[in-house]
Amino acid sequence: MSVQFETARPVALFKPHQIIRKEQGALFRIQEGWACHYALLPDGRRQIITLYLPGDICDPRWVTGSDEPEEVLTLTAIKASPLSNRLIDGDDAERREFWRALSVIERRQRRWLLTLGRRSAGERIAYLFLEIYERMRRAGFAYGQQCAFNLTQTEIADLTGLTSVHVNRTIQGMRTRGQIELDGRWLRIPDPDLLRQVAAFHADEVVE
Amino acid sequence: MSVQFETARPVALFKPHQIIRKEQGALFRIQEGWACHYALLPDGRRQIITLYLPGDICDPRWVTGSDEPEEVLTLTAIKASPLSNRLIDGDDAERREFWRALSVIERRQRRWLLTLGRRSAGERIAYLFLEIYERMRRAGFAYGQQCAFNLTQTEIADLTGLTSVHVNRTIQGMRTRGQIELDGRWLRIPDPDLLRQVAAFHADEVVE
């Protein structure tokens, strides 16, 4: 059930809320769906560390070998292309792309450290919306000012280090002020520059 | 006449609160002193992203090239050995060590994301003390249960995403409860297991 390969073009399918481990096979490039990697404190508090969107390699850290068993949790159903070890054994271009993926993750983490350490609730959530929209856009999954949005408010809370209750109230504020439109699984950013201000972006900052 | 017993061993010296840029030359391995890399929000809020202690390569990200100009700020006077490009052009062992340094930074960042997102003030500060002590110990700079500690309370605040006032009050609480001894530039951890509990460590968690 968990992994299904088709002969013509190999495709791996995963269900929502399924854990994918390193042992399970090769790397994947996500074609459709969202996934994440998270960490827990002993008492159960959860922090989502990395978010994987369509186009992302999942998880690039898997090839570095000696690390702890990086688990990936699917947030939605996932359609992905298995990459096997092409990226390791492949040619220079493939290897370069792989290292770039690793360094993008590292840079995103650095920005997120600033966000968690120094941004307020509203700023964090605005930042998250902008990052997700921009990543979806680059992957070719944005339509005008909007894109699919597959996170529950509890998941937003686990990304931003807040509670789901506070996320709810904060989002409602942003809605009434016209900063975002968020209905269920669809996000629209009417005025990106406004939202960038809300998120305390630098004027020339480029999301990634 | 005089005999020279030591051949010149190249050493780079930096003053406290000096900014070291990529252009300035090669990589360095810190022999003595502390440094950091930080990020700012437009209104001046500061978050320290990476902390460099003796033994650390500073900054390993510099060799990955295309990145933004990673600045390093010295927190104290620094004595460092220039590494030039040996790590890139060098043999396999050298290259491996370099990649390991990069992946250690990445893993530390991931843990710090959990800390900033989900740990309370007291837990964050306890975590920081344990991480610093352990890194100093591994680098051979711990003496019994203690090590040098070169951060002001404002710098602790910029690492933990808190205010210096709150850091002060929290540390005082830890002091009166006997969880740490911290006088000026010296840190002592009388009972590491106790402090690990305070920091909400997992039972088997290994600092790095």
Add this chain to the structure above:
DNA sequence: CGTATAATTGAATTACGTCAAAGTCCGTGG
């Protein structure tokens, strides 16, 4: 000494969390 930087303290405020209950949405099966 004198000046700067860092640590400490107090009082008032605020942002965010907690707890608990209702309301909404959506798929599933009868």
Add this chain to the structure above:
DNA sequence: CCACGGACTTTGACGTAATTCAATTATACG
């Protein structure tokens, strides 16, 4: 078609951790 259940969102009242502002006291340093 409706009833049901489960996951998600929304709301209110209240509690608390952390911030802010503004002094004051220590500590280092030339």
